[in-house]
Amino acid sequence: MRRSVIVLLVFIAAMALAMPAHADEITIISGATELQGALVAMQTNDLPLVAYVTTDSNGSSGIWLVDCPNAACTGATPREVTTGTRILFGEMVIDSNNRPIIFYYELSQFFGGTSFAKLLICDSPTCNSPITRTIQEAGTNEGNYYSLELLLVNDLPVVGYQVNIVSNQTYRVEFCQEVTCATRTSITQALPSDTATIDFALDIRTSNGLPVISHYQQGGSEDRLRTARCNTTQCNNPTVFTIAGVTGYFLDMHLTAGDAPVILFNDDTGTDANPVGTYLYTCPGQACNEGNIIKTTLNSDDASYMGFVFDSSANPSIFYTLDDTDLVVELCFDAICTRRYTTSSIASAAVASGPAISESGSIYVTYTDVQNASNVSIVLTRITPDFDVNDDDAVTPADALYVINRFGGHVPGNEAADVNFDGVIDAADAEAVIANIGRRTGTGD
Numbered sequence: 485m486r487r488s489v490i491v492l493l494v495f496i497a498a499m500a501l502a503m504p505a506h507a508d509e510i511t512i513i514s515g516a517t518e519l520q521g522a523l524v525a526m527q528t529n530d531l532p533l534v535a536y537v538t539t540d541s542n543g544s545s546g547i548w549l550v551d552c553p554n555a556a557c558t559g560a561t562p563r564e565v566t567t568g569t570r571i572l573f574g575e576m577v578i579d580s581n582n583r584p585i586i587f588y589y590e591l592s593q594f595f596g597g598t599s600f601a602k603l604l605i606c607d608s609p610t611c612n613s614p615i616t617r618t619i620q621e622a623g624t625n626e627g628n629y630y631s632l633e634l635l636l637v638n639d640l641p642v643v644g645y646q647v648n649i650v651s652n653q654t655y656r657v658e659f660c661q662e663v664t665c666a667t668r669t670s671i672t673q674a675l676p677s678d679t680a681t682i683d684f685a686l687d688i689r690t691s692n693g694l695p696v697i698s699h700y701q702q703g704g705s706e707d708r709l710r711t712a713r714c715n716t717t718q719c720n721n722p723t724v725f726t727i728a729g730v731t732g733y734f735l736d737m738h739l740t741a742g743d744a745p746v747i748l749f750n751d752d753t754g755t756d757a758n759p760v761g762t763y764l765y766t767c768p769g770q771a772c773n774e775g776n777i778i779k780t781t782l783n784s785d786d787a788s789y790m791g792f793v794f795d796s797s798a799n800p801s802i803f804y805t806l807d808d809t810d811l812v813v814e815l816c817f818d819a820i821c822t823r824r825y826t827t828s829s830i831a832s833a834a835v836a837s838g839p840a841i842s843e844s845g846s847i848y849v850t851y852t853d854v855q856n857a858s859n860v861s862i863v864l865t866r867i868t869p870d871f872d873v874n875d876d877d878a879v880t881p882a883d884a885l886y887v888i889n890r891f892g893g894h895v896p897g898n899e900a901a902d903v904n905f906d907g908v909i910d911a912a913d914a915e916a917v918i919a920n921i922g923r924r925t926g927t928g929d
Contacts, residue, residue, distance in 0.1 A: 521573040524848045526840045527609070528582040531555060532848050535586055536562075537571045543593070545571035547604060549584065549611060555846075565611045566604055573837075574632025579663065580639050582609040587619075587634035587643055601632065601645050603665055617665045619643055619658065631655070633686035637693065641665055644686040644697070647672070655684060657695045657719075671695060673712055673719045685737035685747070689770075695719065696739060698747055700732030707731050707753065711745055713770065725773045727765070730758050736791045740798065740819075744769050748802060750787045762787040762804055766820045780821045782814055789836040793847070803849045805836050811851050823907070871920040873900040879920050887914045 522536035534550040534557070546564045553559050570591040577585050586604040601620040607613045631646035641660040646653065653675040658668040671694075685698045698711040709732035712722040735749035747765040754760045762783040768776050782802065790804035800821055802814040817823040836851035871879045874886045890901040890909045903913040 521571075522837065522850045523573055523576040523586065524838055524840050524850050525576045525578045525584070526842055526848070527551075527578055528580065530842050532557065532840065532842075533576075533578060533584060534850070535573070535576050535584065537573055537588075539570060543570045545569060545590075547571060547586065547588075551609075563611075565606070565614055566616060568602075568616075574645075575634040577634055577636050577641070579636060583607065583663070584609075584611060585634065585636075585641050587632050587641075587645075589632065601643075603634075603641065603643065605641070605664055615664055619665075619668075620645060620647070620656075631684045633684060635686070635688065637688050639663075642686075642688060644684065644695070646684065655697055655699070657686065657697070669717075671714060671717060671719045673697060673714065673722060675699070675701075683733060683735050685735050687737060687739040687745075689713075689739060689743045690741070691743050696737070696743070696745060697722075698732075698735060698737040698745065700735060700749070702731070709735070709747070709749060711737070711747065711772065727774055727777070729753065729755070734788050734790045734804075738792070738794065740794075742769065745772055746792075746800065748790055748792050748800070748804075750790065750804070752786050759784065760786050762790065764792075764800065764802070764821050778820050782821065782824075783812070787812075789851075791836075791838055793839050793841045795841060801839060801841065801847050803836060803839055803847075805851065811836055811849065813847065813849065815847075871903070871917050873903070873917060875900075879917065879922060881918075881921060884914050884917045884921070887917055 518538045518540050519536055522534060524532050524534050527533050531554065532552045534552070536548050536550070537545055538548065539545040545568045547566050547568070548562045548564050550557070550560045550562045568590045570593065572589045572591065574587040574589065576587075579585065583606045584604075585606065588602055588604065590600045590602055592598040600618055603617040603619055605615045605617060607615065631644070633644035635642050637659065640663060642657065643660075644655065644657045647656050655673050655675060657671045657673075659670075661667040661669065683700045687696050688694070689696060694714040694717070696711065696713050698709070701708050701710055707730060709727040709730050710724060712719070712724045714722050730751045730753055732749040733752065735747060737745055737747045739745055744767045745765075746767065748763070749765075750762055751758055752760050761781050762785075764780040764782060766778040766780070768778065783804070783806070785806050787804040787806050790802065792800045792802040795801055799816045799819055800814075801816065802821070803811065805811050812826060814821065815825045817825070836849060838847075838849035840848045842848070871883060873883045876882070887901045887903065887909065891911075893901070893909050901909045901913060903916040
């Protein structure tokens, strides 16, 4: 998941939007000109929690939480839970006790200063007395917020971060032994010293609890996208597969249930062999190489600030920004995203972070509204699927009948009936409508 300066929360249903959709915008905070970053994660009640950072001209930062009391996040009151100096966000997770955990950097100065990788661990859902744990007291120019990764394994935090971006590069994965992370076990992987390794993604194999680390290597003999699968607790001889001749900016990587890597990244190489674009690489298994990777081209433009999650059917739901302005969401209807619904540009977005997915399949993404930089606002934009295929303002058995009567029909002219966007109108479409009977259109309820 990508981290960054964020101020707009977008709610997008992760089901087929082959029919019209309703959009709602709720302003959470306005005039927050000192906003420096934001994150989103799902709470145990299946509602979003937003975290954001403010930093004033003197470098004093605060981390704030916005606990959404409903799907539209109306009536939420931001609360400051900790302070620091020049905070840059990494990632946020929420454990089974609904306690937020945030991994971030604190800087002595924004450029050339000393950075500290820290973990904010809330004591409760309200985060009244959080613990701040220093994971690494880094030296000058060590690490950057692109290298921060945070996830939960057995409900305990696992963090990943780059130890040094100048020399003797290593990437360290630390497994917290308790929720407060007072004790940790570490795995350190050496990185090639002749390159600048500038972006990372981390996941943990379910089969043995060992990391898989994907990263972009810039320079050396050529740019390359590299994924290392640790085979021992020391990760001293990982299995590595390399995709040569491509860049891997803003990459995100997750493992399937079978521990096969799926990698999302932007390639701006711009050669005939590797044209500029946004790509999804799907490995058919743990043994992954250039010869067997399934490559899906999502977009032929230069994209940035991207991420994805798997839905309940193990299909990716993806977001990215184009030209640092337009947010795009791809809702995939198969594992390799050859069938997908692409949203049009949602708003003017600079950098984005997320996504988070609810149990009902709704996607939450945060991004920066750059239309008025002098008056930044946190706004919740909610886009919900409309299973009201007959457009009578209610989802009823009549909508299912509308689909059934068009079984086997041509999709052009009957787009609303192709609910799962697979190019045919069949029982699967009717089942999706039936599952949502009683939902009030435009509300997400």
